[in-house]
Amino acid sequence: MFSLQKNYLYLLGVIIIAICSSCDSLFREAPEKNPLARVGDAYLYKEDVVSLIGDEMSAQDSALFVTNYINRWASKQLLLSKSKINLPEEKLAEFDRLVSDYRMDLYTRAYIEALVLQSQDTAVTREELKGYYEKEKENFKLNEKLVQLRFVGLPLQFLDKDAVVAKLKNWKEEDKEYMDSIAVQFKKIHFNDSIWVGASRVMEEIPPLTPLNEEQYLKKSQFFELQDSLEVYLGKVTNVLQINDTAPFEYVIPEIKQLIVNKRRLDYARRLETEIIDEAIKKNEFEVYGKNE
Structure with a gap:
């Protein structure tokens, strides 16, 4: 019996030495940093x-x-x-917990976001947009003046300015057709006066308009003619909304769509977290101890 045990230990030693030699060989062959x-x-x-x-x-x-x-x-x-x-031990332990929590948050948020983006439909119907707007209309207040207008930028040497002025003021169907026919002669054009545009954007396009004079020119039914060293700007303002007025539906559509999509994603993420916990409980992968103690 003793002899068998001795032989067993001897063989075991040989095997261990062989394994270590093999490992040593592998380590030597691995490229060093x-x-x-x-x-x-x-x-x-x-x-x-x-x-x-x-x-x-x-x-x-x-x-x-x-x-x-x-x-x-x-x-x-x-x-x-x-x-x-x-640093004190308790401070180091606190930092270690914060680092661990932050690392966990990074992984889980990235994973949840990937699942949300993969499975979430971002299509939003006009009916959904309109319903959200009507429900939350009081929360959509303007933080800048909006205007509806049509305008053109003419070269300084443009010969028939009076005709353009008349067409911009009248704006009947034949006036629109005429303006479209000579639009290639204009340096700037904006004929769609049903679109709401921020006053700041208008001032970017029409440099002679400034915060100091915009109250004079950007008011309802106002026709204006302004000039700088490059162009003559002719415009007709058809409507104005002031700061703190309710924002028009068409103007806030992009914002409403983003709000709806974000809410969907948040709801999906919450539902996903609940489903993960429920599934883990069913598979006996998650337990809470001592709840009734």
Whole structure:
């Protein structure tokens, strides 16, 4: 019996030595990393830095970048070591919990967002948009003046300005057709006076309009003629909404659509979290202990 046990131990030793030799051989064959710097037990390797060097960098720029990166890395490592020595244990434990929680939040949020984007339909019907608008209309207040207008920018040497002025003022079907027919002669045009446009956007397109004079020119039924060193601007304002007025439906459609889609995503994420917990409970993968203790 003793002899068999001795032989068994001998064979076991041979096997262990063979395994270790094999492992040693494997370790020797594995490519070694190239360290660039060391602080205590922490190493910075070439592989950690090389991906950060842009192809457009010269050799001199690359060398300077690597040197600066190594110094910053070393400074952080040294400060980290000092902090672990000098900060109270309870503070270190608190930071470790915060880091762990943040890491978990990053993973879970990214996963949930990926599932939401994969499965969520972002199509929103006009009926949904209109229903949301009517329900929440009082929450859609303007934070800038809106105007409906038509205008053109004419070259300074334009010969038939009076005809354009008359057409812009009358704006009957034949006037629109005439303006369309000569539109290639204009430097700027905006004929769709059913669209609401922010006053700031209008001032971008018509530089002589400024916050100092927009009250004079951007008012309902106002026709204006302004000029700078480049163009003559002719415009007819058809309607105006002031700050704190209720925003028109068409103007806030993009905002409403985003609100609806965001609500869908939030609802889906909440439902997903509930379903995951329910499934884990059914599979006995999740238990809560001591609830009744």
